[in-house]
Amino acid sequence: MGHLKKTKRDEIMQATLELIAEHGFHGAPTAMIAEKANVAIGSIYRYFENKDALVNELYYEIENRIFEAIIANYQKEKPIKERFSHIGEKLLKYLIANPMAFRFVEQFHNSPYGVAVRRERLFAEKNKTGKTDILKELYREGKANQLIKDVQLPVFFALALGALVAVARNHILGFIKLDDHRIDQIVGACWDAVKR
Amino acid sequence: MGHLKKTKRDEIMQATLELIAEHGFHGAPTAMIAEKANVAIGSIYRYFENKDALVNELYYEIENRIFEAIIANYQKEKPIKERFSHIGEKLLKYLIANPMAFRFVEQFHNSPYGVAVRRERLFAEKNKTGKTDILKELYREGKANQLIKDVQLPVFFALALGALVAVARNHILGFIKLDDHRIDQIVGACWDAVKR
DNA sequence: ATAAAATGAGTGAACATTCACTCACGAGAG
DNA sequence: CTCTCGTGAGTGAATGTTCACTCATTTTAT
Numbered sequence: 001m002g003h004l005k006k007t008k009r010d011e012i013m014q015a016t017l018e019l020i021a022e023h024g025f026h027g028a029p030t031a032m033i034a035e036k037a038n039v040a041i042g043s044i045y046r047y048f049e050n051k052d053a054l055v056n057e058l059y060y061e062i063e064n065r066i067f068e069a070i071i072a073n074y075q076k077e078k079p080i081k082e083r084f085s086h087i088g089e090k091l092l093k094y095l096i097a098n099p100m101a102f103r104f105v106e107q108f109h110n111s112p113y114g115v116a117v118r119r120e121r122l123f124a125e126k127n128k129t130g131k132t133d134i135l136k137e138l139y140r141e142g143k144a145n146q147l148i149k150d151v152q153l154p155v156f157f158a159l160a161l162g163a164l165v166a167v168a169r170n171h172i173l174g175f176i177k178l179d180d181h182r183i184d185q186i187v188g189a190c191w192d193a194v195k196r
Numbered sequence: 197m198g199h200l201k202k203t204k205r206d207e208i209m210q211a212t213l214e215l216i217a218e219h220g221f222h223g224a225p226t227a228m229i230a231e232k233a234n235v236a237i238g239s240i241y242r243y244f245e246n247k248d249a250l251v252n253e254l255y256y257e258i259e260n261r262i263f264e265a266i267i268a269n270y271q272k273e274k275p276i277k278e279r280f281s282h283i284g285e286k287l288l289k290y291l292i293a294n295p296m297a298f299r300f301v302e303q304f305h306n307s308p309y310g311v312a313v314r315r316e317r318l319f320a321e322k323n324k325t326g327k328t329d330i331l332k333e334l335y336r337e338g339k340a341n342q343l344i345k346d347v348q349l350p351v352f353f354a355l356a357l358g359a360l361v362a363v364a365r366n367h368i369l370g371f372i373k374l375d376d377h378r379i380d381q382i383v384g385a386c387w388d389a390v391k392r
Numbered sequence: 393a394t395a396a397a398a399t400g401a402g403t404g405a406a407c408a409t410t411c412a413c414t415c416a417c418g419a420g421a422g
Numbered sequence: 423c424t425c426t427c428g429t430g431a432g433t434g435a436a437t438g439t440t441c442a443c444t445c446a447t448t449t450t451a452t
Binding site: 029030031041042044045050051 | 440441442
């Protein structure tokens with residue numbers, strides 16, 4: 001039987017994810033995390049050096065899951081537009097299927113931790129997850145082939161992902177209901193923003 | 197002489213704005229606000245019922261300033277595309293000229309306060325500031341005339357503003373440097389995303 | 393029997409909020 | 423003009439609460 005051997009460590013991370021996603025950093029004190037994870041407060045410190053370490057580890061794990069969702073079935077040899085659509089569609093679908101992950105990442109980015117990570121991510125040549133690399137590659141190729149607008153990398157990212165993320169937020173907050181057709185339409189709109 | 201009569205109330209609001217913008221909600225304890233404003237801690241509670249009231253009042257004032265910046269010279273009779281560009285350009289320029297305001301609003305939106313305000317904003321028929329109304333009008337007209345894509349209002353908002361806000365963030369964090377030409381280019385890209 | 397894992401009451405630091413007090417200033421009395 | 427109050431903006435030490443983190447003790451696994 002595929003017995004999901006939930007370790008205490010996993011329980012702690014899951015509880016932290018849910019609490020921060022639902023109530024923000026303020027609404028996730030260690031006592032509450034411990035209670036939700038069915039674990040004693042002290043156990044948290046057996047598995048993580050401190051709360052910061054817990055939060056950071058959780059962030060990197062979630063980032064990794066998102067990356068895995070995007071590269072699944074990614075075909076490097078397809079034309080740029082199709083690859084762009086693949087990334088946008090997979091990303092958007094993952095975010096709305098995993099609202100906790102999305103909310104947590106948003107909270108994280110808007111916290112003291114977040115800015116430093118973002119800066120590092122944009123300027124680093126090599127990347128732990130490789131997530132940005134895929135889009136960076138697409139950017140370089142598209143620019144070389146004159147297929148996308150003549151903008152700087154961060155602007156390209158903003159145009160490609162800014163709207164997508166805003167749409168995901170609206171869906172998760174219950175302002176809209178997305179289906180496959182609408183998702184296609186939105187990813188298409190992002191391509192319109194980016195294409196030359 | 198136009199003596200800028202800085203009242204204590206103003207000093208408190210300004211100090212709160214700067215602290216929250218620079219260090220987030222965590223980095224703005226009342227003691228620090230008081231110190232920065234050259235005011236005693238207790239004085240804060242003379243002018244505001246509590247910290248929440250202070251933060252909320254500050255938010256509504258800033259929202260109002262942004263709205264004023266957008267409607268200045270707004271010409272209702274111009275074609276849709278030009279009106280769209282006017283809004284995008286004015287908004288983006290205001291945000292990058294007032295990084296404190298931008299950072300504060302972002303912090304606010306991602307705090308417990310924020311979601312409630314956003315929900316109210318999207319669904320309310322009448323709006324305190326009228327800011328969204330201007331874009332809502334444009335949306336309805338554009339849809340009626342088949343000039344913009346057939347998407348729901350919140351999606352239109354996401355496409356129109358999501359990328360813009362992401363660009364402003366990148367500029368303020370120092371990842372890019374925007375000039376008038378680039379701003380035109382970006383607002384144009386947002387129009388591409390939205391237009392049919 | 394011994395070690396490893398787990399526990400949660402306890403600790404001190406940080407925080408928002410309170411309130412008893414000060415004192416500059418304007419009004420009224422002489 | 424001078425003195426004496428009354429007023430309320432302004433103050434900051436004190437309070438009670440919440441939090442992250444510790445560690446002496448108990449439970450579980452080997």
